[in-house]
Amino acid sequence: MAILVLEDGRTFHGETYGAEGETYGEAVFNTGMTGYQETLTDPSYHRQVVVMTAPHIGNTGVNDEDPESTRIWVAGYVVRDPARRASNWRSRRSLDDELRAQGVVGISGIDTRALTRHLRDRGAMRCGISTTETDPEALLARVLEQPQMKGADLAGEVSTKDAYVVPAQNLAPGEKPFVVAAVDLGIKGMTPALMAQRGIEVHVLPSTASIDDVLAVGPDGVFFSNGPGDPATADVTTLQAVLERGIPYFGICFGNQLFGRALGFGTYKLTYGHRGINQPVMDRTTGKVEVTAHNHGFAVDAPLDKASETPYGSATVSHVCLNDDVVEGLELRSADGTLKAFSVQYHPEAAAGPHDAAYLFDRFIDLMAGSAEGANA
Numbered sequence: 001m002a003i004l005v006l007e008d009g010r011t012f013h014g015e016t017y018g019a020e021g022e023t024y025g026e027a028v029f030n031t032g033m034t035g036y037q038e039t040l041t042d043p044s045y046h047r048q049v050v051v052m053t054a055p056h057i058g059n060t061g062v063n064d065e066d067p068e069s070t071r072i073w074v075a076g077y078v079v080r081d082p083a084r085r086a087s088n089w090r091s092r093r094s095l096d097d098e099l100r101a102q103g104v105v106g107i108s109g110i111d112t113r114a115l116t117r118h119l120r121d122r123g124a125m126r127c128g129i130s131t132t133e134t135d136p137e138a139l140l141a142r143v144l145e146q147p148q149m150k151g152a153d154l155a156g157e158v159s160t161k162d163a164y165v166v167p168a169q170n171l172a173p174g175e176k177p178f179v180v181a182a183v184d185l186g187i188k189g190m191t192p193a194l195m196a197q198r199g200i201e202v203h204v205l206p207s208t209a210s211i212d213d214v215l216a217v218g219p220d221g222v223f224f225s226n227g228p229g230d231p232a233t234a235d236v237t238t239l240q241a242v243l244e245r246g247i248p249y250f251g252i253c254f255g256n257q258l259f260g261r262a263l264g265f266g267t268y269k270l271t272y273g274h275r276g277i278n279q280p281v282m283d284r285t286t287g288k289v290e291v292t293a294h295n296h297g298f299a300v301d302a303p304l305d306k307a308s309e310t311p312y313g314s315a316t317v318s319h320v321c322l323n324d325d326v327v328e329g330l331e332l333r334s335a336d337g338t339l340k341a342f343s344v345q346y347h348p349e350a351a352a353g354p355h356d357a358a359y360l361f362d363r364f365i366d367l368m369a370g371s372a373e374g375a376n377a
């Protein structure tokens, strides 16, 4: 037996899934039909209770290859109909066992369609799941004591404490790698992996990295990763110092929101966010539409129809979500039109998700190589 109580009092009764106990977080829904391991281990889900809209989860079990970090980060997990048997050649254990082993409290057997519609209509909100409490009113009282996602400063809780290097691969004999300082605000493993495959030596730095820490790496480019929490709480002085020096910059998700803030734009909380692997985005620099992976609850507030002059150059919205016109990418150009820095709100590392946006890693290489105009080809 388990109960899920939303902060507005709506209650769902289901079965224990994963660990016994009680947990709280922001209830959000993910529309991915696949990729549950990548979702669970994405540090950007820290303090969120993830509701899967796909009804049947766990059928390929848990393998050792797909996690995006060293642990499960979601605060709780909500599934309609867990697979009773895992079947896949890579599967090592069941998802239920893995959730239990990592102490992650979940609930199954509830009407996830009704819950998703509720969140879509009323917005993402705090919730609690309990396998020990039988009184929804008592659980609700504790839910209402939990911190809101708005105003939450969480990157420091998920970032690496120590810097480390992911070595470049696929270099020709004698070829020098590009060196990138990648600030870890909750980085997913696939991001440095895709850079390394393209011949980048990735120096992953803690979220507290100063401009001196960044410069000490001798970077050809700087990257700010995805991460949990409210971008309005993050310090953007290091990023502004990077832009001031004209060092090529690429950001993903939180790294897009911080780029926006560094350029002088605001950020705001979306009603229920974008989470899934099937979101259409237009690259306005090429007119091409791509299907992309998303996980964001906040967005940048920038004008879609005109460039904005900033102390670092001219900033424009490069990508937009075709479902709701939310800003999905930014770019910064100098007065002569040369690309200097760019970022996207979605996930070109595509773990999980379609690979449509992998070209952005090549665009970063073009930027570092000084052939950024090729970026518009």
Ligand SMILES: NC(=O)CC[C@H](N)C(=O)O
Residues within 6 Å of the ligand: 044, 225, 226, 227, 228, 229, 230, 231, 252, 253, 254, 255, 295, 296, 297, 298, 299
């Ligand atoms: N995946 C991310 O980087 C998420 C960024 C931010 N925490 C948001 O919810 O919008």
